[in-house]
Amino acid sequence: MYIFTTASILFGAALLEIRGQPVNSPSDNSPRIRCDYTFFKDAQGWFKLHARPATWHDAQAVCHSEGSSFLYPANEVLMDTALHLMTDASISTIHTSMTVKLESVTLNEEGVFLRAGLNDSFPFICKYKVESLLLNECGTVDKDYQFYNGTAHCYKLHKNKANWFKAEAACKAEGGQLAIINSQKEAAVIVDIFKNNPADQIPGHFEFGKGVAFIGFRSLDEGHSWTTINNETLSEAGYAEFCPGEPNNAAGNEYCGSVRRTGKLLDDPCTRELLFICEKKPEEHDN
Template sequence: MGHLSIGNVLLIINVWIAATQNKILVHSEFRPDYTYYPEAGGWFKVHKVPTNWNEAKLKCYFEGANLASPVNDQVYAVMRSLMLVQTGPVFTGVHVLDPAEEFKSIEGVPLQQLRIQWAKGEPNNLNNEEHSLAILPDGTFADVRSDKVLPYICYRKETGNEIRSKDCGTFAEGHELDPASTSCYKYHYDCVRWHRASMICAAEGAHLVILNSAREAQLMIDKFSKKPINCNGNTVRHAAALFHIGFHNVGFERSFWFTVDGKRIEDSGYSEWSENEPNSLTESCGGVNRNHLGLYDIDCSERVPFICEITDPKTVFKTNDY
C-alpha cells in the first residue's frame, strides 16, 4: 500500500474542512446536485445507487460530466475526501478496453501519469477479467470487473461554458420551451431502448414525455415528425414510425398502464390508443406514432428515438436518487 506525503494529507484535510463547513466558492454555475471544489477546479458528485462501469460512464456523460479519475493531485485529494464516508469500492474513470493495452482515464490520460496508489496485492487482473479501476475507502486503487455493480464518482471540470437554460432550467442543450404548455421538450434522434431513454432524460433533469392532452400529442407530431433518425445503420422495425414516451405497464398486467410520474394513463389527460392498440402481451412500454395521434404499446427493448420533457423548469434537479 502506498503512503501519502504530508502535503497530500494536508490537502485532503483542507478539502474536507471546506466541504463540511460549506465554504466552497462557486465561480461558475453548474447542476445543483453537484458540489464545487475550488481546489480541483470543478464539480463532483457521488452516485450512491450502484451500477456497472459502462452504465456509470453513460450516466456521468449525460449529466455533462465524466467518471472521475485522479488526473492530478488536486482531483485525487477530493476523491480521497469523498471516500472518507464510503464503506466499499467506488468506480473511477480509469479503464482498459483490451487487457493487452494500458489503463487510461476517460480523458485519455495514461496510467503512468495518473495519481494512483495501489492497494496491497493490486493490480492483479484476476482471471484476466478486471478492466476497470475502483478507489477504495483508504484512497488506494484496485482493478475490478467492469460488470461489477458499484457506486461511482462523476467529475465536471470547470470550463466557463456551463450555461443553464433560462427557459428550461437545465444545463443540457436542446430543450425548447413551448409557451402554450409551459413545458420544455427535447427530441433525441438516437435509437435506444425505452429504459435507456428514461435514464438519459433523467440525467438531463427531465423525464420521458407524458402526454396530457390531444393538443400536446399533436404538438409532438408537429415538432418532431420530420426530425432525423440515427440507428447506426441498423434496420429497426419501428424506428421510422415511433417515439418512446413516458408510460409503461406493470408486470404484464395489460389493464394497468402508468406514466413515469406514477399516474394511470386514464388520469394523465390523454389515454387514446391508436387503432388495434395495445396489441401484444410482450410490448410493455409506451410509444407514439410520428404520423398520427394515438398511443402504442412497444417492446421495451425496441430501439427508437425518444422525447424528453421538463414539466416545470423551476423544479429541475429538485429530486434525485443519488
C-alpha cells in the same frame, strides 16, 4: 496489486494534506443537473458515486446511460473530489480508467492508482460537466431541455436508450417526468422534438429504435386499459390516438407506452430499451 508510479503516490499524499481544508466541497446553493448528483464548485461539475460495484465496462455504460461520463481524476481538483466522495461513502477503491494493456486503473482511499482486471468489480464515479452554470428558461443548466411555446413546457429527448422504468427514474432525477401528451397541440410538439433530432443524429443501427420513444403512460391490467403516470386515463389526459392497429400486444408483454415520430401512440415491452422524452415545467428546478 501493482502501484502505478512513485509520482502517483506523491500526488495522492499531497492531496491527503489538502483534504482537511475546504478546497473543494459540495455546494448547496448551486443549480442541480439531477437530484442524485452533487455539485462541486471548484471542479465545476456534478458527481455521483455509485457504491454498488460493477465491472469497468458496466460502469462506463451506467455513466453513459445517465448522460454523464466516467471520472478519471486527471488533476488535483478532480482527485480531491473523488477522495471526498469516497470518504463520505466509506469506499476504499474505485474504478477510474483503462491502461493500454486493457487493464483497469483503480484509485484507493490514499490517492494511489493501482491496476486491476477489467472484469473486477468496484464502485465508480460519474461526472457531469456543463459549459455554463447559468439557468436557461427551463430552470436548468441542461441545454438539452428545450422550451416549446405550444405548451409552455420544456422537453428533452434522451438519446441514451433505457427501459421504461429507468426512463421514468431518469426524468424524475432531472426534476421532471416522462412526457404526457395532453392535446393535439402537445402531440405536434412531440413531432417537432423528433424533427429537431433526425434519425441520422441518433446512435444505433436500427431505424425503428430511432423513431420511437417511451412517454408517461402504461397498462396495469395487461393491456386492457391505459393510464398516465398521473393516474388519468388517456382520454382524461386529453390524447389517446394510437397508430393504426395499436395497441396490439404483439410481443405478449407490451404494457408500456411509447410514441412514434408521427405523434401517434404505441404499446411496447416495458423492458425494451428505447429513446425517451422527459417533460418539465419551467419553474420545476432546484436552486
